[in-house]
Amino acid sequence: MGKIIREKQDLTYLSWSKIRHSSGTAGSFLKAQSELDGKKLYYKLSNFDTVNGITGHESVNEIIADRLLDIIGFEHLEYTLIHADINIGGEIYNTYVCMSENFRNRNEDKAALDAYYEMERQSNESPLDFCIRMGWEQTVYEMLVTDYLILNRDRHGANIEVLRDKKKKTVRLAPLFDHGLSLLFSARDDAAVDSYDISEDKPVQSFVGSNSTKDNLLLIPADRMPDISMFTRSDKNVLFDGLEGIISEKLMDKIWSMIWERRCFYETLRNQRR
Numbered sequence: 001m002g003k004i005i006r007e008k009q010d011l012t013y014l015s016w017s018k019i020r021h022s023s024g025t026a027g028s029f030l031k032a033q034s035e036l037d038g039k040k041l042y043y044k045l046s047n048f049d050t051v052n053g054i055t056g057h058e059s060v061n062e063i064i065a066d067r068l069l070d071i072i073g074f075e076h077l078e079y080t081l082i083h084a085d086i087n088i089g090g091e092i093y094n095t096y097v098c099m100s101e102n103f104r105n106r107n108e109d110k111a112a113l114d115a116y117y118e119m120e121r122q123s124n125e126s127p128l129d130f131c132i133r134m135g136w137e138q139t140v141y142e143m144l145v146t147d148y149l150i151l152n153r154d155r156h157g158a159n160i161e162v163l164r165d166k167k168k169k170t171v172r173l174a175p176l177f178d179h180g181l182s183l184l185f186s187a188r189d190d191a192a193v194d195s196y197d198i199s200e201d202k203p204v205q206s207f208v209g210s211n212s213t214k215d216n217l218l219l220i221p222a223d224r225m226p227d228i229s230m231f232t233r234s235d236k237n238v239l240f241d242g243l244e245g246i247i248s249e250k251l252m253d254k255i256w257s258m259i260w261e262r263r264c265f266y267e268t269l270r271n272q273r274r
Contacts, residue, residue, distance in 0.1 A: 002066035003080045004242040011097060012087040014043060029058065029180070030088065040102040044180065045095070048088070055188050057247050058180030059098035064255065065150055065179035067239050072228045074142040077103050077177035081246075096246060103175055108165045110174065114157020114207055127157075127208045128219060131173075139173045140208055141220045145228065146176060147206065148213040149262050154181040157207040183255050190250045198258035217266065222273035231263055 014032035032043040047056025062079045069076040080099045085092055104110060113127070121130050131140045147155050161174040187193045201214050209216035217225075239259075240252045 002063035002070075002078065004063065004246075005080060005082045006242070007083065008094070009082055009084040011043070011082070011084040012092065014086060016045065016086070016088055042100050042102070044098040044100075045086070046180070047185075050089070054093055054095045056185060057251070058185050059096050060243065060247050061150070061180050061183050061185055062098045062178075063243070064239050065146070065182065068149065068231070068259065069146065069176065071231050071235055071238065072226070073230075074146060074226070075139070075175045076146075077175050098180075100177070103177070104163055105165065107167050108163045111162045111164065112158040113160040113162055113173070116162040117157070131208060134171070136173045137224070139176075141224055142226055143176055144206075144209060144213070144216045144220060145226055145266065146179070147182075147204070148217055148266060149228075149259055150179060150182040151202060151204070151213060151258070151262070152179055152182040153185070153202065153204045154178070155207060156205045160207060183258060184251060187251065187254075190248055193248070193251050193254050196254060198254065198261060214265075217269060225270045225273065227270070228263060229267055233260070236260075 011032075014034060016030040016032045018030060030045040030048055032045075034041050034043070044059060044062070046054055046058040046060075048054050059081060063081045066076065066079045077100050082097045082099055083095075084097050085094055086097060087093075113131075117127055117130050121127075122133075125133070128140065131137060143155070143160070146152065159178045161177075162171060163174050164171050184193060184196050184198075187196050201212055203211045204213055205211070206213070206216055209219055220226075236256050239256065243252060
């Protein structure tokens with residue numbers, strides 16, 4: 001379950017660099033890494049620009065998605081939200097940073113799915129058909145459901161990774177990760193939250209599907225649609241535990257309405273197709 005460290009930490013030693021930002025919004029996302037007791041740790045920052053500083057809540061979205069995936073039982077990367085001082089270009093910022101550990105096993109290397117697909121696909125084979133042939137369909141179906149529930153806007157081919165162990169001759173998909181550009185990520189204040197339409201089927205990037213998370217649900221065979229009925233109204237408290245004062249109550253309520261509305265639509269669709 002996504003953890004929160006509210007006691008402020010000193011992470012000013014981290015060196016931040018830009019990462020691919022394909023949402024079309026202003027600003028950029030920064031990443032850093034360190035090593036502790038032989039473990040690699042990876043850090044992500046919410047939307048940042050040099051004029052306005054850190055304005056986004058993408059790091060918080062990772063924690064909410066982490067907790068949601070715990071509840072419905074989908075394999076995923078676990079995140080920790082850390083209150084910290086960080087240093088960007090010689091200026092100190094007090095913010096919340098998202099941290100995760102390396103999810104690769106020893107001797108595994110990684111490749112972006114889009115690059116691996118280009119190397120290994122058969123003629124006229126779609127990315128979805130390729131994943132099915134590789135035996136990864138269950139992970140892909142769970143990914144499509146996840147991206148619908150949280151309206152993940154950025155599931156491009158590098159946000160899905162292939163893990164290869166040459167010694168054991170195994171190839172697998174990485175656990176689900178990178179859910180920051182989801183939920184109401186573009187709503188920077190309460191006015192934007194008020195005007196946000198949680199029912200709109202906004203265009204998304206989806207390497208294995210279309211630009212509609214709703215349409216992508218129909219790519220899942222009727223008898224393979226994951227059951228998420230264990231996710232109930234009482235889980236609202238689980239999703240937002242400890243986030244008071246980190247994001248506004250209005251934003252929490254709107255995110256909950258969005259996830260719950262989508263959960264109900266999905267379960268109705270699943271029941272209709274059975």
